[in-house]
Amino acid sequence: xxxxxxxxxxxxxxxxxxxxxxxxxxxxxxxxxxxxxxxxxxxxxxxxxxxxxxxxxxxxxxxxxxxxxxxxxxxxxxxxxxxxxxxxxxxxxxxxxxxxxxxxxxxxxxxxxxxxxxxxxxxxxxxxxxxxxxxxxxxxxxxxxxxxxxxxxxxxxxxxxxxxxxxxxxxxxxxxxxxxxxxxxxxxxxxxxxxxxxxxxxxxxxxxxxxxxxxxxxxxxxxxxxxxxxxxxxxxxxxxxxxxxxxxxxx
Numbered sequence: 001x002x003x004x005x006x007x008x009x010x011x012x013x014x015x016x017x018x019x020x021x022x023x024x025x026x027x028x029x030x031x032x033x034x035x036x037x038x039x040x041x042x043x044x045x046x047x048x049x050x051x052x053x054x055x056x057x058x059x060x061x062x063x064x065x066x067x068x069x070x071x072x073x074x075x076x077x078x079x080x081x082x083x084x085x086x087x088x089x090x091x092x093x094x095x096x097x098x099x100x101x102x103x104x105x106x107x108x109x110x111x112x113x114x115x116x117x118x119x120x121x122x123x124x125x126x127x128x129x130x131x132x133x134x135x136x137x138x139x140x141x142x143x144x145x146x147x148x149x150x151x152x153x154x155x156x157x158x159x160x161x162x163x164x165x166x167x168x169x170x171x172x173x174x175x176x177x178x179x180x181x182x183x184x185x186x187x188x189x190x191x192x193x194x195x196x197x198x199x200x201x202x203x204x205x206x207x208x209x210x211x212x213x214x215x216x217x218x219x220x221x222x223x224x225x226x227x228x229x230x231x232x233x234x235x236x237x238x239x240x241x242x243x244x245x246x247x248x249x250x251x
Contacts, residue, residue, distance in 0.1 A: 041127035042193060044085065044134065047241040048076040049092075050234035051250045052200055054225045058096040058107050060166055060176065061208065061219025066098040066105045070225055072202060075246045076136075076186070076234065085125045089139045089184065091117035092243035094204070096223045106167040107223065112155040113162045114243075116143040117182060128190050133198075138185040145179025151209045152179070160209040164221065174213040178206035178221050186232075194236040199229040 051073045059065035073093040079086040091114060098104040109117075119141045126135050144154045144161030151160035161179045168174070181204075188198035206221035237249065 041129050041132075042190060043080060044078045044126075044128060044190075045080050046078060046194075046236040046238055047246070048078065048196060048234040048236050049241070049246045049249060050074055050076075050200075050232050052202070052230055052232045054202075054227060054230045055099075056096075056223065056225035058098065058105060058223045060105065060107070060168070060174070060221055061216070064105050064168060067100075068096040068098050068105075068223070070202075070223060071095045073243075073247065073250060074184075075241065075243060077240055079240075080125055083125050084122050086120070086122045087137065088118070088120045089141075090243055091141070091182070092246050094223070103167070103171065106165075107221070108165045110155075110163070110165070112157070113143060113164060113180075116154045116162060117141050117180075130190050130192060132190055134188045134190055134196060136186050136188070138183070141180070141182040141184070143180040143182070144177075145181065145207060149179070149207065151177075161207075164206070166221075174211050174216055176206075176211045176216060176221060177209045179209065180204060180206045187229075188232075188234065191233075195233065196236075197231075197233040200232045201225075201228045202230065 051071065053071045056068055056070045057065055058068040071093065072091055075090050075092055077088040094109045094114065094117070096107050098106065119139050121137045121139070123137055128134050144152055146152060153160060155162045157163055159177045161177045164176045164178050166174050166176055183203045185201045186198065188196035191197045202225055204223040208216065208219045208221060210217055
């Protein structure tokens with residue numbers, strides 16, 4: 001509320017002998033205060049990129065489950081539109097290399113499959129300053145499968161689901177036709193104007209619709225980190241930067 005003005009002093013009301021009564025003074029005006037502007041915080045718009053590495057397991061049914069080194073590169077595109085923050089998450093690279101023997105089991109996510117690993121969302125624009133947590137929605141990506149479990153030829157190769165090549169002991173190859181469900185959540189803090197850090201969770205589970213090997217007609221495929229809280233850092237690039245440029249910007 002603004003500070004009120006002073007009230008004017010009234011004139012003398014006691015009549016002088018033989019004279020007239022004084023005129024009361026006019027009251028001073030009250031000036032209202034101007035409203036303050038709301039908090040603004042840091043504009044989070046741009047492309048946030050990160051290369052996340054961790055350990056976990058990878059598996060194909062009837063073949064093997066092995067320990068693996070897992071890497072996924074993501075881009076998080078944030079765009080402010082009034083009171084709405086539009087969010088897009090893309091996986092730009094996903095690899096899982098079996099350990100200690102890198103030839104024990106190989107699962108390859110081709111560029112055609114990687115291109116289907118995307119999702120969007122929106123939320124109210126948060127007020128975030130350096131040192132504050134950044135609230136983000138949880139993400140679900142569906143690749144080669146619908147939410148009800150129906151196969152979709154998302155990589156357009158005439159096979160159900162998306163085709164994921166694999167190799168097993170003695171370099172036996174198999175192309176699995178799968179539907180992938182990827183669950184990801186990010187819990188970052190704005191550590192500087194153009195960087196965030198925090199923890200990520202990631203899980204990639206696949207339903208097999210068939211393969212080019214008669215022994216593999218159904219079952220599950222998975223790439224699963226050991227931890228649900230994987231440390232990560234991300235830096236911001238200006239604008240909407242595609243995955244091809246994101247991979248060039250990271251080691």
